[in-house]
Structure formats: C-alpha cells, structure tokens
Amino acid sequence: MSNINYQEKFQDRHNGPSASQVEEMLTVLGVSSLEELIEQTVPAQIRKKEPLKLPAALSEVAYLEKVAQIAEKNKVFKSYIGQGYFDVILPGVIQRNVFENPGWYTQYTPYQAEIAQGRLQALLNFQTMVSDLTGLEVANASLLDEATAAAEAMFMLYSTRKNKDAHTFLVTPNIYPQTLDVLQTRAVPFGVEIRVADLTVDNLADDVFAAFVQYPAADGSVADYKEFTAFAHDKNITICVATDLMALALLTPPGEWGADVVVGNSQRFGVPMGFGGPHAAFFATKDAYKRNIPGRIIGVTSDSNGEYALRMALQTREQHIRRDKASSNICTAQALLAIMASFYAVYHGPQGIKNIALRINDLTKLADKAIQALGYKQVNTSYFDTLRFEVDKELSPLKSEALNQELNFYYADNTVGISIDETTTLADIETIVKVFAKIKGKSVNDVDLSAFTNELGNSIPEELERTSDYLTHPVFNSYHSESEMLRYIKSLEAKDLSLCHSMIPLGSCTMKLNATTEMVPVTWARFGGLHPFAPVDQTTGYMQLINELNDWLCEITGFAKMSFQPNSGAQGEYAGLMVIRAYHHSRGDLHRDICLIPASAHGTNPASASMAGLKVVVVKCDERGNIDVEDLRAKATEHAANLNSLMVTYPSTHGVFEEPIVEICNIIHENGGQVYMDGANMNAQVGLTSPGYIGADVCHLNLHKTFCIPHGGGGPGMGPIGVASHLVPFLPNHEVIEISGEEGISAVSAAPFGSASILVISHAYIAMMGGEGLTDATKTAILNANYIKARLESHYPVLYAGANGRCAHEMILDCREFKNVGVEVADIAKRLMDYGFHAPTVSFPVAGTLMVEPTESESKAELDRFCEALIAIRQEIAAVENGEVDQKDNVLKHAPHTARVVTADEWDRPYSRQKAAYPVEYLRVNKFWPSVGRVNDSQGDRTLICSCPPIEAYAEA
Template sequence: MSNVFYQEKFQDRHNGPRAEEAQGMLDYLGFSSIEQLIEETVPEQIRLKKPLALPKAWSEKGYLQKVTQIAEKNKVFKSYIGQGYYDVTVPAVIQRNVLENPGWYTQYTPYQAEIAQGRLQALLNFQTVVSDLTGLEIANASLLDEATAAAEGMFMLFNGRKNKAANVFLVSSNIYPQTLDVLQTRAQPFGIEIRLADLHVDNLSDEVFATFIQYPAADGTVDDYSTFTAEAQSRGITTCVAADLMSLTVLTPPGEWGADVVVGNTQRFGVPMGFGGPHAAFFATKDAYKRNIPGRIIGVTSDSSGQYALRMALQTREQHIRRDKASSNICTAQALLAIMASFYAVYHGPQGVKNIADRINDLTKLLDQALQTLGYEQLNTSYFDTLRVKAGAEIAGLKSEALNNELNFYYNEDVVGISIDETTSFEDIEVIVKVFAKVKGKSLSDVDLLTLSKKLSPSIPEELKRQSSYLTHPIFNSYHSESEMLRYIKSLEAKDLSLCHSMIPLGSCTMKLNATTEMLPLTWAQFGGLHPFAPIDQTAGYMQLVNELNDWLSEITGFAKMSFQPNSGAQGEYAGLMVIRAYHASRGEEHRNVCLIPASAHGTNPASASMAGLKVVVVKCDDHGNIDVADLRAKAEEHAANLNSFMVTYPSTHGVFEESIIEVCSIIHENGGQVYMDGANMNAQVGLTSPGFIGADVCHLNLHKTFCIPHGGGGPGMGPIGVAEHLVPFLPNHSVVAVSGNEGISAVSAAPFGSASILTISYAYIAMMGAEGLTAATQTAILNANYIKARLENHYPVLYTGAKDRCGHEMILDCRGFKNVGIEVADIAKRLMDYGFHAPTVSFPVAGTLMVEPTESESKAEIDRFCDALISIRGEIAEIEEGHADQKENVLKGAPHTAEAVTADEWDRAYSRQTAAYPLSYVKERKFWPSVGRVNESQGDRTLICSCPSIEEYVDA
C-alpha cells in the first residue's frame, strides 16, 4: 500500500509510550483497550458524549509556518513608551544557554535542595543583586510582576501596622496606572483605602498606615523623599517604594533614605518585553520583616559534611502548612526570569551595569537638549531616562510622524513621554530629533548633536547620586568574558536535575514534555519585542493568538470565555474568587462571604480565599479521601444565607475521580453559591470531561502544567480563568488596555494579558495535538499512573483509589508505616537521588506520603526505571526491618551520596560504595551526582543568610 499520504503526528512525539508499550501496560493491568481503563476510571455520568471541536492537528513544520505568519502580523516598532517596560539586549550567551536551554527551563521548584544547587545559587545571586541595589538587608527570590509585588508590599505593611485603626494607603498620584489598578483590586476585600495624593508631609495623618512612592515617578521625575519618609517614620508610618532597578545603579537607593519595602521589575536586566511578561519582580525589605516577606527566600546553610549548601528557607510560611493563615497565596514565582536577570548582573558586573545606566542617562540628556534647541519645552528638570515634552497643538502631527518612522511614544493629553533604554543608540536619537524637527518645519541639520553631546548638563541632583558600592561579591566580578560566563552557567546547570536527566514524577505538578517546537517562537522578536501598551493595530498577531487560544480553551473547559491576565495558578484562584465576589455584589448580595473548602485542598485554595476577603469553612473528607457529601450539604445549608463559593479540585487532590461531583456542584448551587474548580489536575480531564460539563462556574488552568509551559525552576506560570456565561461580564479589566466590560473587576496583574509571550507555548501544544491528540494525552496519563500503581501497590500501600480501585492521573503512596524502623518519607526522597530521580511530591496532601504523577510524556522504559528504583528502596527498608541494616546508620539515612563522599580515601559506612552510588545497573549508564550531601534545614532557618556571603561570613555563621 502506498505511503505517500503519511504524515507524522506530533502526538506520537509528545506521548511517551509507543503503541506496543501502551498495549503491554494495558495487558499488565488486564485490559484489552485504553477505553476499558477509562470506563473504570472516569465516572460515566461526567464523560463527554462527543469529541472536542478543535481544528485539525498541525504537523510541527506546518505549525512553524503558521505561527510565522501570525508573528508577522505584529509590528515591532521602536518603543519609547516606558511605564515600567523597556526594550533590552539579551546577552546571547544567556539567551542560548538559559532561556533556550531545557537544562534550565524544565527544572522544578527547588524543594529538593541537594539536586537544585545550581538554580539555588543563581537565585541567591538574584537576591544579592536586589539587596545591593535597593539598599535593604533582605530580598526574596522573585515575584510575578511589579504591580503584584507592590500589592504584596501593601498587604505586608497593612498586616504589620502598629495602629490597627489605620486603613489608608497613601499612594503617590505619580504612579504607574497598572500598579494602581492592582493595588485597588487587592485593597478592596480588606477595606484598605487607596488615597492618591502628592507626597507632602501635610498629607500624613493618623489614618495612614503606609505610603507608596514611584521612584523615578511614572512621569520620569526624580525627587528627594528623605524628609517625607523621615516624617512618616516619626509617626509610625511605613514606606513602600516601587523602584527602577537600572536607575538604582546611579540613584541613591531607597533603603538609604528610609524605605521599609522596595519592589519593582527586573525586566531591564536582560529579559524581553514579551507584550507584558513573564518578568521577575523583586521584593526587598528590612531584616525585621524577614518572617513576613512574601514568596520564597533562598538561604545559606551546610550539608551533612559541613560544606556550603543552599536551600529554600523559612518554608513553614508556605500555604500547604499555614493554609488560610499563610502570608500570601504565592505558589509560582518567576524563577527562570530571575535567573536570567541574575546572570545579566554577573555578566556585566557592577561597572558594566553602571556603564549601561550612564549611557541611558547621557542619551536622555542629549535628546533633552536637542529638543529644547528645536524650541520644545521639556517638563522634567531632574530625570534618569524619561522626558516629558510639551507638544501643544503639534501633538497630532507628532503622533502621525512618529508612526511614519515606526516610533511609539507615551502620550498624555498634549505631553509626549519618551523613555530611553539600553538598546537606544546615537542613531536612534537622530531619528527622534528628525521627527520632532519636521513637525516644527525644521530638519536634523538644525541640531548639532555631536557638539551637544560634549557638554551635557546633569539631570540628577547631587544629593540623589548614588555614593554606595554594589555587586562587590567576587561572583559579580569574575565572569565578564563570554567563555568564562558560559562555563559559569554550565557549572551551575550541571548541579541541577531536570527533565533532561529523568522523569520528575511530582504529583499535582504535571512535569511533562516541553517540546522544542513549542518553545521556538518564544524568542522571536515579533513576540518578544512588543510593549504591552503598544497601539492595538500593531498587535494583530498577538490578538489572533489570544482569540484562537480563548476559543480552544473555552471548548476544552466547557466555558464561555477565558481571561489570560492571571500569571500564576494561585493568582488565577484569586481572580476567579474576585469574579464570583463581583457577581454576588451585582445581585445585591455582597454579604456572601463564606467559602467552603475540602480538607484535602491545595494549600493555595484557602490562602486565595482569605486574600479575597472570604471566611474559610473546611469540609471533611471520608476515609477514602473523598468529599464527605453529608458534611458538605450540612455546611452549605448552615451557611446558605452567606455562601459565596466552594473550591474543589477535580480529580481530587488524592488523584481520584469522585463519583459525587455533580451532586456536590448541585448542593452549592441550591444554596446560592458558585463552584470554583481548581484546574491543577486538568491533565486528567482534557477530552474526557470538562469543568463546565461537570457543573463548575469558574476554573483556572495551570498552563505551566497541563498545557506545556515549562516550570523554569519555579516559574514562569500562567493561570488563566474560564467562566460560565453569567460570569463573563466580571472578568478582569485593565486601566490602560481594556480587555473586559465596565462591570469587570480591576486588574489582577500588571499586563493586560499577563505573561503573554509564553501563551505561544500552549497555543503550539493545542494546535499540534488537536482534539484526538489531547484526548490521547489524557488517556495515556491515566494509563501511566495506573501502571505505576499496579507495579508498586505490593510494595507501598496506595492510599486512595476510585470506586473500581483505579487512580486518576496520580496516586499517593503511603510511607508512614516505615516510621516503625526510623525511616521517614524524606529519607526515601533523598535516596531516590542516588537512583537519578527527583522525588515525587513529599507529604502532600497527606503527611508521610509520596504523591506520584508520571504524565503522558514518559515512556514505559522510563516508568519502569522509576518503579525499579522505588522497589529497590523498599528492599533497602526491608533490610532494616529484618535487622540486616541499622536503623540509624543505613543507606537511606546516608543519602544522597556525592561523588566526593564516594571517592574519598576513607569510607567508614556500614554499606559499600557500590551500594551507595550504583544501587541498580542502569544507574551506571546515566549517573547524576547530587552536588551536596543532605542539607541541614534547621541551621538555615536559625542563621538566615539570604545573599551571597563572603567565606569569612559563612564560616562565622
């Protein structure tokens, strides 16, 4: 038979098991077909009756041709809009070896420190950059964007205020509009009044708990706030500053003039604009707030041999422990982008970064003098990179001429804002001057730029020029040639386990293939080079991509419309609850404030509900881990008058398709509430069922899980929300670019479409998989999970299963029984490193357990290697149980084993070096060595060091 019509399917590359492997797994389970397994796993009443209505799947080549056409619809003009977003030069050594490198972008959040020392060091470098430049003692390892970082700062200072009656956040009227938008959203549930004002001492009062300063201001001016902050401090009023990180290389840092918190965006440090993201925000504060700082902190500690080691510090603040009492709902940060920014600082060093800042400032001063020469009035007397040019009646002509020359400025009535960036050249200044000259009936020859450049006037007052040093650590002064920088990046990469090495079987985290073809357009200029506030007629490609992705995800979820603004899963939870809140308010039912949440829920659920101003009421789970329907009904009826919502994860956090889900949704609706579905486990639904079909009203999607955006060592993430028809009017809007109707809630993130550039990845995944491929992926994920369950259940008890003894896409292995011989679940996690694997999710949702999720992307061979490792470890535990190994001195307690330890001259352990390093034959072929021994967790919390320490400081600590 002719093969001329054969076309390779992308789904055959994405799904790990070959057809014969899949059939072998089915045979092992006792099924003749995948459909039989699905029938026993997914309740019949929630299964879709027809295939997804999606376009036919594209080939990889076909997709790249199609997306090239889409990209060409975006017009990449030279952007001088500013407002917190600037064009950058991404060092090629960083773009190729970090942003485009799966050794960096496929890593998971560094909860297992021993196999994450590379990214931990890069994030510690990031914290050091932020701490040095802001002049504050402590910084975290990044947040989502500047606006949400500002909201976190407001909330932290509100919670810590001394005068509990004070509820006014005094905000400079010269603030970025997108930041003000997000502040207003976050303030509403807590009765915080956002009061816009000029920052004068006269505006301070007993009602004010904190102030907010934009530095430099939104219009570019640079002012001295030292007197104002000193007066605020004397009254017990704290100060939060949003600062431009690049400017802090030449401006006095806020920490030196009284700021308590400094936030901002590190986008200028080598991360493309990307139509709004992803970018790593920063958050720095005083040491006194270290127990309250939101997000993750990387800290210095030591390993089992006393050597330098890093870990995530103060993890007791995490949501899965504190739940509705957590300091924030932050789960995903922007680790990959923070790592890029830190490498940018390492590559350029203190002098290099200052040279860039000085050049930006000098070009701005040159443009200022040139425009004044042409007869324009420039309104900023002190500035770093931004001018305000009074255009008057000539504003229309300037707009037209700027567009003719493919230039975008920022327009505010008859004033033109021009922000200079790292990519601006002398020739670019000539083009700008030519545009302004033409409107005046003049030409470039009327301005002698070369002469002007030799006598530039200062634009920064002497008292605001930075005097203090920064980036003095050797790390920032050693790797300035490309060869040295390349080796430094690779040395850190080699310390980290990623999907390049082996499967990462984390339950609830869905670590699946991030296909190369999906990733390619991400770094194209047509997607990376657009400002989020660019004129709409320049963004047709992005609008097509967003609109088509909206249609596809709406079909997949069974909802009416999506909002792409939330740029993390937890932010999607918060946005969805705020949409529900607005819906109730529109019906005159603002009093509805009770949120029911199952005891098994993800920790971000109660934290998000608390942030939305809701009262959390916990619903019991039965002995099988399912929602206790009787308890749910009783609590829904008890709180019917005030019931706001119910948050449910489906399949459950225990990995089970609960049979009662339709009844559960009905109970909530009967009592006046809305059903919020956590989409963390959507990978088990796509093509088989959907939130809308089941009965949910809103659901967020973790695009960094189900839809293939890489985890990037802890971010980026995207958490768009889909809603039923009645909630569509309340989807998040944006103060600069309207994306919703008048009833829409105010913004939840800084950019109109969140981290827009990474939407290209999910778009590619759906386009190349099509309806058939997406459904097959879900079926394969369920097959892989049930195969693991079958292989391991005689060695480890499987805690919860469905009605027919099947798991969904993940399962929980119960390790609590091993405590009888002194073995904790953490010992198993560390020992897995010796076998070349990252541990499954540890002690969530049940303490002392492992939650395993293989995803559809792993082959049978890789899954078998993982199962073999766990079975071998079970045998090692049996040796302890049988008395052949000591309870305290054994191979699990000694894990993980480093190359240094195994090759040392002395070996005094009760087991062999071979057992320690090569427990199974396959390990020899692809050995991954942990770079440090077991990390000392408690030491790191007792002596918190969260910036790069000198050797002397570390030894003293």
C-alpha cells in the same frame, strides 16, 4: 501502498509509550483496551460523548509556518513608551545557554535542594543583586510582576502596622497606572483605602499606615524623599518604594534614605518585553521583616558533610501550613527570569551595569537638549531615562509622524513621554529629533547634536547621586568574558536535575514534555519585542493567537470565555474568586462571604479565599479521601444565606475521580453559591470531561502544567481563568488597555494578558495535538499512573482509589508505617536522588506520603526505571525492618551520596560504596550525582543568610 500522504503526528512524539508498550501496560492492568481502563476510571455521568471540536492537528513544520505568519502581523516599532517596560539586549550567551536551554527551563521549584544547587545559586545571586542595588538587607527570589509585588508589599505593611486603627494606603499620583489598578483590586476585600494624593507631610494623616513612592516617578521625574520618609517614620508610617534597578546604578538607593520595602521589575536586566511578561519582579525589605516577606527566599546553610549548601528558607510554603491564615497565596515565582536577570548582572558586573546606565542617561540628556533647542518645553528637571515634553495642538501631528517613523512614545495629558533604554543608539536619537523637528517645520540639521555631546550636564541632583558600591561579591566580578560566563552557567546547570535527566514524578505538578517546537517562537523578536501598551493595530498577531487560544480553551473547558491576565495558578484562584465576588455584589448579595473548602485542598485554595475577603469553612473528607457529601450538604444548607462558593479540585487532590461531583455542584447551586474548580488536575480531564460539563462556574488552568509551559525552576506560570456565560461581564479589566466591560473587576496583574509571550507555547501544544491528540494524552496519563500503581502497590500501600480501584492521573503512596523503624518519607525522597530521580511530592496532601504523577510524556521504559528504583528502596527499608542494618546508620539516612563522599580516601559506613552510588544496574550507564549531601534546613532557618556571603566568612561562621 504509497507513503506520499504520510505525515508524522506530533502526539506520537509528545506521548511517551509506543503502541506496543501501551499493550504491555494494559496487560499488566488486566484490561483489553485503553477505553476499558477509562470506563473503569472516569465516572460515566461526567464522560463526554462528543469529541473535542478543535482544528485538525498540525505537524511541527506546519505549525512553525503558521505561527510565523501570525508573528508577521505584529509590528515591532521602536518603543519609547517606558512605564516599567523597556527594550533590552539579551546577551547571546544567556539566550542560548539559559533561555533556550531545557537544562534550565524544565526543572521544578527547588524543594529538593540537593539536586537544585545550580538554580539556587543563581537565585541567591538575584537576591544579592537586588539587595545591593536597593540598599536593603533582605530580598526574595522574585515575585510575579511589579504591580503584584507592590500589592504584596501593601498587604505586608498592613498586616504588620503598629497602628491597627489605620486603614489608608497613601499613594503618589505619579504611579504607573497598572500598579494602581492592581493595588485597588487587592485593597478592596480587606477594607484598605487607597488614597491617591501628593506625598507631603500634610497628607500623612493618622489613618495612614503606609505610603507608596514611585522612584523614578511614572513621568520620569526624580525627587528626594528622605525628609518625607523620616517624618513618616516618626508617625509609625512605613514607606514602600517602587523603583528601577537600572536607575539605581546612578541614584541613591531607597534603602539608604529609609524605605521599608522596595519593589520593582528586573525586566530590563536582559529579559525581553514579551507583550508584558514573564518578568521577575523583586521585593526587598529590612531585616526586621524577614519573617513576613512574601514568596521564596533562598538561604545559605550547610550539608551533612559540613559543606556550603543552599535551600529555600523560612515560610516558602506557608500557604500550605497556615492556609486561610496565610499572608499570601504565592505559589509561583518567576525563577527562570530571575535567573536570567542575575546572569545579566554577573556577565556585566558593577562597572558594566554602571556604563549601561550612564549611556542611557547621557542619551536621554542629549535628546532633552536637542528637542528643547527646537522650541519644546521639557517638564522634568531631574530624571534618569525619561523625558516629558509639553505639546498641545502639536500632539496629533507629532503622534502621526512618530508612527510614520515606526516609533512609539507615551502620550498623556498633552505631554509626550520618551523613555530611553540600552538598545537606543545615537542614530535613534537623531530619528526622534527628526520627528519633533518636522512638527516645528524644521529639519534635524537645524540641531547640532555634536555640539551638545560634551556639554550634557547633570540630570540627577548631587544629593540623589549614588555614592555606595554594589555587586561587590566575587561572583559579579569574575565572569565577564564569554568563555568564562559560558563555563559558569554550565557549572551551575550541571548541579541541577531537570527533565533532561529523568522523569520528575511530582503529584499535582504535571511535569510533562516541553517540546522544542513549542518553545522556538518564544525567542522570536516579533513576540518578544512588543511593549504591552503598544497601539492595538500593532499587536494583531498577538490578538489572533490569544483569540484562537481562548476559543480552544473554551472548547476544552466547556466555558464561555477565558481571561489570560492571571500569571500564576494561585493568582488564577484569586482572580476567579474575585469574579464570583463581583457577580454576587452585582445581584445585591454583598453578604455572601462563606467559602467551602475540602480538608484535602491545596494550600493555596484557603489562602486565596482569605485574600478575596472570604471566610473559609472546611468540609470533611471520608476515609477514602473523598468529599463527605453529607457534611458538604449540611454546611451548604447551614450557610445558604451567606454561601459564596465551593473550591473543589477535580480529580480530587487525592488523585481520584469522585463519583458524586455533579451532585456536589448541584448542592452549591441550590444554596446560592458558585463552584470554583481548581484546574491543578486538568490533565486528567482534557477530552474526556470538562469543568463546564461537570457543572463548575469558574476554573483556572495551570498552563505550566496541563498545557506544556515549562516550570522554569519555579516559574514562569500562567493561570488563566475560564468562566460560564453569567460571569463573563466580571472578568478582569485593565486600566491602560481595556479588555473587559464596565462590570469587570480591576486588574489582577500588571499586563493586560499576563505573561503573554509564553501563551504561544500552549497555542503550539493544542494546535499540534488537535482534539484527538489531546484526548489520547489524557488517556495515556491515566494509563501511566495506573501502571505505576499496579507495579508498586504490593510494595507501598496506595492510599486512595476510585470505585473500581483505579487512580486518576496520580496516586498517593503511603510511607507512614516506615516511621516505626525510623525511616521518614524524607529519607526515601533523598535516597531517590542516588537513583537519579527527583522525589514525588512529599507529604502533600497527606503527611508522610509520596504523591506520584508520571504524566503522558514518559515511556514505559522510564516508568519501569522509576518503579525499579522505588522497589529497590523498599528492599532497603525492609533491611531496616528486619534488623539487618542499624536504624540510624544506613544507606537511607546518609542519602544522598555525593561523588566527593563516595570517592573519599576514608569510608566508614556499614554498606559499600557500590551500594551508595550504584544500587541498580542502569546507574552504571548514566549517573546523576547530587552536588551536596543532605541539606541542614534548621540551621539555615536559625541563621538566615539570603545574599552571597564570601566563602571565607561563611566558613569562619
């Protein structure tokens, strides 16, 4: 038989178990086929009979050819648009060893600190960099983008305001339009008034709780706000500043003139524009607000051996604890991009950053003098990198000539804005001048650029020049050669467990394969080099990719349209609820503000509902962990007049396909509400059922879970929402690039299509899997989970199961009974590190449990290795139960064990070094060593240190 037409299937690379392994696993489960298992797992009434109607699966080679053709349709003109987005030079040592390296992009959020010390250090470097440059004491480990960081700042200052009668946020007219757009969205549910007015003392009325400053301003001008800030503080009005880290290398940092919060985007520290993202926003504030700061903070503490260690501090999961009382629903950060930005600062150091900033400023001054010499008026008297020239009748021909030269400027109010970046060269300035000269009927030769070079003067007033030092810590002054930088990056990478090492079995988080072919196009300039506000005729490649992805995801979800703007899952929740809110308001139902949420829900659900201005009513769960349908019916009926929505996760947060889900949706609809389905567990639905088929009205998709975008050590993420046809008119719009109708809600993130550059990853995954491959992936995920359940349930009670005793794609192992002998679930989590594994999700959604999700990407061999580890740990627990070992002095309590501890001269523990380090045979072949012992969380919370301390100072403390 000829093999001429043989084509390798990508799904055989993506799905872990081989055909023979699948048969072996089915035998363990006692079923004859995968179809029989699915029939026992997925309720018949929601199983789709028709296969997914998607294009035929492409091979990896064919996909790369296709996506290269799509990329060619993007026109990458030289961008001088600015507005918060700049072209960059990404150092090759960072591109190759971080951006393109699965040792950095495949990790999960560092909740297990002992096996995450590398990225924790890189993120601490980021916080230090931000704190130094902004002049403030505390910075977090990144937020989603500048606009949402500004919205978080507004809400933090509103929540902590001294004058509780003040509800107005005073905003400069000279703000980035996308930031104002997002501020308005976030303000509406809380009754905050956004007042756009000049920042004068006369406008600091009694109803103002805070003021927002853009520094440098959106038009590029730089002003002194020191007196304004002092006057505001006298009236108990706080100041939020949005700024540019590169500009702060030369400008007085806002913290030095009194700012309370400083936000912005670290994108120009080596992160490509990528048509809008992903980029790491930053958030810095005064020490007084360290308990209020949103997002994640990395803090310094010590480990069980008294050594320097890092961990996530304070309220890093406060949405899970405070739920509807949470001040933020932040769940995803932009860790990978923050790590890249921090490495950029480490590589260049303070002098390198200053030299780049000085060069940008000098080229800007040169362009200013040359173009003014042609007879144009430049409006900004003080500036860092942005010029604004007055044009009138010349606007149209100038724009045409700029496009002829493949240049994009920023056009507004009969002015032309030009923003210079680190990629700009002297030749680029000559090209810009050439454009302006031609409109005046002149030649570039009519301007002698060399005559201006030595007489550039100052564009920053003396009183606004930076005099303070920054990036003084040794980490920013030690690794400037490529060999040293490479070794530093690798030294941190070696401390982190990622998917390169082993499966990461996190329930609710779907840590699956991020295939190399999916990742390759993200690095291409024709995807990375586009400004999000580039003219639409230059972005046809992106539009094709986004439209195809829209159609495919609509087929998968059963919805009418997607919005790709939300750039995290939690933001998708918020966006979906705001769309439902707009729908109700369009019908005159302004009073519908009750959101029903099951007690088992992910913590971001009630937090998002609260942010959308809704009142949360909790629905009970029964003893099997399912929604109590009668309690739901009673509460839906009770609140029928005001019912807004139900937020439901499916399969449930407990990892079960709840049988009455269609009835649940009908109850909500009968009482006038809408059904919001959380897409966290979509990996168990694709190809078998869908939110639209079940009866949901909205669903967000975690593309960084189900659709293969890497988690990046805590971000990036993408949380697009799909909606039924009646909600399509209300999908998010955007102030700069119109993407929705007049009824669309205002923007939820800074860029029109969120973190657009990583959409190519999900596009690749779907294109290469095809409908059949995606469905097989779902079946395999369910198979893998049930196989683990079958292997472990005689050792650990499995808390919940469906009607036929099956779990969905994940299960909960009950570890609560071990507390009776002093063994906590955290002890199991830490001991798993000694076996080379990241722990499953700890104590969520049920305290004292482990939630396990293997995904479809893991082979039977890896599943068996994981099960072997947990069974061995259960035997260690049994030794405690039987009184064979002490409850407080045993291998579980001392875990994890570092190489330094195991190889020390002294060993005084009641078990062998062998038992500590090599409890099972496979570890002798491949051992991952935790770099620190068990981290002291409480010490770190008592004394919060969230920037790089000198090691000597920390030791003394």
